[in-house]
Every structure is written in structure tokens, then in C-alpha cells.
Amino acid sequence: MKKTYIPWLVCLFTMVTSCKKFDYYQDNPNKPTKATPALLMTYICQNIFNNNPISAAYASRHLTYYERPNESINYNWNRGNYDNYGGLRQVLKLEPLVTDNKNFQGLAHLFRVIYFAQMTETFGDIPYTDALRAELDGRTPIYDKQEDIYDGLLQELEQANSLLDTGNGKIDGDIIYGGDANKWKKLINAYRLRLLIHLSKKEGQTKIAIKQQFQSIISNPVKYPLMGNIGDNAQLVFNTSDPSNYYPTAGHLSVSTLVSLEQSFVEMLQKREDPRLFSFGDAIAGKTAGVFSNYKGVDAGLSPADQQASAAQSSLIARRFVDLRSPVNEPMIFLSYAEQEFLIAEAIQRGWISGDMNDHYQKGITASMAFYKITGTIVSDYLNKGLVKLETGDPLTKILTQKYIAFYMNSSWEPFFEQRRTGVPVLRVGPGTLNGGKIPKRWQYPLSESQYNESNLDAAVKRQFTEGDNVNATMWLIK
Numbered sequence: 001m002k003k004t005y006i007p008w009l010v011c012l013f014t015m016v017t018s019c020k021k022f023d024y025y026q027d028n029p030n031k032p033t034k035a036t037p038a039l040l041m042t043y044i045c046q047n048i049f050n051n052n053p054i055s056a057a058y059a060s061r062h063l064t065y066y067e068r069p070n071e072s073i074n075y076n077w078n079r080g081n082y083d084n085y086g087g088l089r090q091v092l093k094l095e096p097l098v099t100d101n102k103n104f105q106g107l108a109h110l111f112r113v114i115y116f117a118q119m120t121e122t123f124g125d126i127p128y129t130d131a132l133r134a135e136l137d138g139r140t141p142i143y144d145k146q147e148d149i150y151d152g153l154l155q156e157l158e159q160a161n162s163l164l165d166t167g168n169g170k171i172d173g174d175i176i177y178g179g180d181a182n183k184w185k186k187l188i189n190a191y192r193l194r195l196l197i198h199l200s201k202k203e204g205q206t207k208i209a210i211k212q213q214f215q216s217i218i219s220n221p222v223k224y225p226l227m228g229n230i231g232d233n234a235q236l237v238f239n240t241s242d243p244s245n246y247y248p249t250a251g252h253l254s255v256s257t258l259v260s261l262e263q264s265f266v267e268m269l270q271k272r273e274d275p276r277l278f279s280f281g282d283a284i285a286g287k288t289a290g291v292f293s294n295y296k297g298v299d300a301g302l303s304p305a306d307q308q309a310s311a312a313q314s315s316l317i318a319r320r321f322v323d324l325r326s327p328v329n330e331p332m333i334f335l336s337y338a339e340q341e342f343l344i345a346e347a348i349q350r351g352w353i354s355g356d357m358n359d360h361y362q363k364g365i366t367a368s369m370a371f372y373k374i375t376g377t378i379v380s381d382y383l384n385k386g387l388v389k390l391e392t393g394d395p396l397t398k399i400l401t402q403k404y405i406a407f408y409m410n411s412s413w414e415p416f417f418e419q420r421r422t423g424v425p426v427l428r429v430g431p432g433t434l435n436g437g438k439i440p441k442r443w444q445y446p447l448s449e450s451q452y453n454e455s456n457l458d459a460a461v462k463r464q465f466t467e468g469d470n471v472n473a474t475m476w477l478i479k
Contacts, residue, residue: 301430
């Protein structure tokens, strides 16, 4: 009789131990199951700062790509996306975890501003005050007017600046500034200058005190510190510890073989004998590098086939951007000290603030050169060239041109947004660009919005654009 119990006991023991094993393996000891401020900080920084600039470089005519039609090349744009709301949800997770750390609270405001600003600059009006409230039955948020969004974003940056302080605790997980609260504070204020310059067409025509805000930042460096050199650049430095840490275009075969500098951009650099050309692209195959006449761009206005036909005698993108044997390349800049100096120079030229416009302009150029390790007499000689120095010609155009050059393969879509605002430089179009020979001004709203938030979307479109949700429609910001 005893033998009849043994199989049942073995079975029961097996079931119990199996359950324990099953429960035990539900948790991966090597993978965190709870979000921490440091983990969220690292994720958000990676998400914001590691943005592949290649499509923006095509649209901005720094580069051109000619294997097949590409929407950034032919301007046959359609719908954008609301992916930034995914990043904003991570910021929302961060906020309740950092109620005792003012530095994290300030950075949460900065990150919110960056995500929202990118979206309103892409589409126009977007959900802002009513966004991210799905758990409170806010699945159909209203669309805020772009003017109100900018007003709110600038107020959030004021809050962020007031919260950041070196004495307010550690910033764990910071892969940008290594926990340096003062450098983050400098970025906050430089970014605020960027947004204020974005509003240049609205000076005196809006409730936002654009000029006055710019003045308050420049006139009070103790309260509003700004970047002092390229060591303050807001940038992500890559490494070789893991392929996910490589430069975004490292090892990309199509970028390596089918992307050239654009013709107008090369000519712009050649006319000024700008040594940055040698860092941006390769000499024509078989010709000596470092000689201006040995570089040539491809006309991005041509059809892809015609571009490809002329590409054999063109300058490909520099090998350092694509070489997988050395995949670190240069840091990915979000906002640079050079850009900050050009922003200040433009504000002086517009009469918003007083100051030495030429000094800031030259600091911007010098900083951009230094990023490419170009220093000394080469830089001073360049600053004295007729097409560079401000004493002749239109100073604003020269400031904007130098900022455009400094944006090469960095700052994400900022070079396109700035060209959209100013018209500098004139971008090349032609038979291959489609869209009626026009350069788009925005993206259409995501299809999901017309499916799930139709009434609020329709109200926003009718309020903004007489022509409807059209890529060529002009948003409030640039009217």
C-alpha cells in the first residue's frame, strides 16, 4: 500500500517546486522592474539628444541623397507623428519621483519644453495644457493655440532656471553634463534665447514680451547664466561600449556611397574659402584633399537619376560619419555655444538688446571652427574675408549664413526651422523636388488624430489654415 503513495508524493513535490521555479523566474535579476530618477534621466537624455540629423541635412540642403526618392529630398511630405508624447510620458513618470530634488524638477520642465516645442514647430497648434491626461479621461485633448503654447513654454523655462542650483542635490543618470546643474542652467537659458528668436516675426504683435524677455536674460548673467565656450555645448558624446552608443550613421552603406554634399552648400563654402569644407565632405575621388577646387556638390533639385549620374564627380559625406571601424565620430549637438552667440548677434542686429554684434558673431564662427579643431591664424584670416566680415553687405544675412554652416549634421531640424523663418539661405528646388517646386512649411497631423480626436483636430485646422491640413500652410509662428 505504501508504494501507491510514492508517485503521488513525487508528483505533489514536483508541482510545488515547479511553481516556485516559475514564480522565481518571473523577475529578471539583471533588469530593473521599477523606474528610478536616474534611469528615466538617462532614457530621456538619450531620446532627446541622440537624434539622427541626416533627414534634416537633406531637407536643409547640406547633403543630398540619390538612390531613390526620399521625402526630405523631393519635399513630397505627408504626415508627421506624435512620438514626442511618448517621451513626455516618461517625463510624467519622473515628476512624482523627484519631489525632493529641485534640480530634477527643473529638468522635467526643460524636457517638457523641448518635446512640446519640437511638436508645435512641426505642426502648429497641438494639445498642450490638456495633454497627457488619459488616466483622467483626457483621451480627446483640445488643441492649444501656438501663441499660448509658446507663452507657456517660456514660463516653464523661467521656472526651470529658478529651480536649478548646484546645491539642490545630485543629478544621477546625467549622460550630458555629468550631473553639473550649472551647465544645465546655461542650456535652459540658451534654449530660451532660441525660442525667443523663433518668435522674431511676432515681435510687437503678441502678448509675449519677446524683446523684453531676451533683454532680461542678457542683462542679468548672475540669474540667467549662459554658455561660455564649447565646453558648455549641449551634446551627446558617443563611445564604443555598445553598438547603440555609436554615431547614428556609422556603418550605413547607403549613406556611405549615395550621399554627397549639396551643390549650393559647397559653393557657399568655396566662395568663402571656408576650411570646414574639408571636415564636412571628401574630395572628388582621385583628387587631393584640402584643395577647395577638388570638392563639388550635387544639385538636390535634380531627379534622383540625374543626381546619381553626376555623383561620380562629387564630394561624398566625410568618411568619419560612416566608418564603422571608428564609430564614435563627433558628439551629437543639440544646442551649441556657437548657436547661442549667433542668436545674441541677431538680437543685437534687430535692436532687441545692446552689445557688440561683431564680437558675438566672431565668437560664434570661432566656436564652430574649434569644434572641428580649426584654430589660430586660419580662423583670424577667415574672419577678415569680405564675404565673412560684417563691415560690408547685409549683417543679418551674414549672421544667418554662418549659423547655417555651423549647423552641419547637428541640432536636428533646427537648420530647417531657421531657414523657414528667415529664408536664408535660398534652398535649391527643381524637377526632382515635387510639391509644385515649393519647400514645405510644416507636416500634416498624424492620421490617428483624425480617427480618435477628430472634432478637436478639425477645430484646430480650421482655426489655423484656410487651405486645410496642408504641408504648405503657414503656421502662426512664421506669419
